[in-house]
Amino acid sequence: MTAATRVLLADDHEMVRAGFRIILGSQPDLEIVGEAATGADALALARELNPDVVCMDVQMPGMDGLEATRQITADGALASAVLILTTFDRDDYLFEALSAGASGFLLKNSTPEQLIDAVRVVAAGDALLSPAVTRRVIERFGAPGETDAGTAAAPPSALESLTDREAEVLQLVAQGLSNAEIARDLFVGEATVKSHVSKVLQKLGLRDRIQAVVWAYENRVTVPGS
Known part of the structure; x- marks a missing residue:
């Protein structure tokens, strides 16, 4: 057990x-x-x-x-x-x-x-991050230059380091979705999503998913091709 x-x-x-x-x-x-x-x-x-x-x-x-x-x-x-x-x-x-x-x-x-x-x-x-809290994070940190949660505006190379799927996962994380919800949306296993999230955090030098939410909105991350 x-x-x-x-x-x-x-x-x-x-x-x-x-x-x-x-x-x-x-x-x-x-x-x-x-x-x-x-x-x-x-x-x-x-x-x-x-x-x-x-x-x-x-x-x-x-x-x-x-x-x-x-x-x-x-x-x-x-x-x-x-x-x-x-x-x-x-x-x-x-x-x-x-x-x-x-x-x-x-x-x-x-x-x-x-x-x-x-x-x-x-x-x-x-x-x-409940949807209500996520909205408040977006409102607070969505404007360029806001870095109160310990993140910083990204150099172009940081965004370019993400694969298309990793950028897509980042956007879904920024919407407050859990790994299970992202897995359902992308029709992949939850373990695969967890691996993508870990790679995103590592590549961007972020501590956790909450910083990832702030970072995504500071840097206007969108799904490639959307």
């Missing part, structure tokens, strides 16, 4: 953590391995437990969730993906979370099913 995804919960409200614990703990493939009430505790527990996913609140006493996220994702000894969970639908939180290296951003008014799916998505190595 496949090992369960190990999840660390970080939120300064005990009732919120209890709700997340009940929702996620009800799934046989998800295991709650720790809980933290501050960003500093979340960082310490992440280093101690090395969970697969950290569900991270933003506003917590002392070190906030954004700084904790930044330090967790910068720690080469950790393989933890961070899913930001917040009640605040604010662009500054969203873009700072993406810049800090978060793999997903979800509002706390999302459904239990959306929370469960989000944890599974980021645990699988995908970035979680």
Whole structure:
């Protein structure tokens, strides 16, 4: 049997953590391995437990969730993906979370099913960008010269390094599609899509799919021949 995804919960409200614990703990493939009430505790527990996913609140006493996220994702000894969970639908939180290296951003008014799916998505190595969040990334970074998420305008050689299929995959990633959705659209296997995405990130020097979304819109990537 496949090992369960190990999840660390970080939120300064005990009732919120209890709700997340009940929702996620009800799934046989998800295991709650720790809980933290501050960003500093979340960082310490992440280093101690090395969970697969950290569900991270933003506003917590002392070190906030954004700084904790930044330090967790910068720690080469950790393989933890961070899913930001917040009640605040604010662009500054969203873009700072993406810049800090978060793999997903979800509002706390999302459904239990959306929370469960989000944890599974980021645990699988995908970035979680809902269509609404993707639109806001496009609006924020679609104008030339915007580089707040750590990307930079590409030299022509960078775009030319992509094959036609890789450019096509990049555009679909930029629309917020998962590997499974891209595989269905292109009539190929999911493993093939994952390989294409990895090559795109490597060739363009990008950290993750979220940076790929920003990069694609900064550089006006389109499907060849479209």
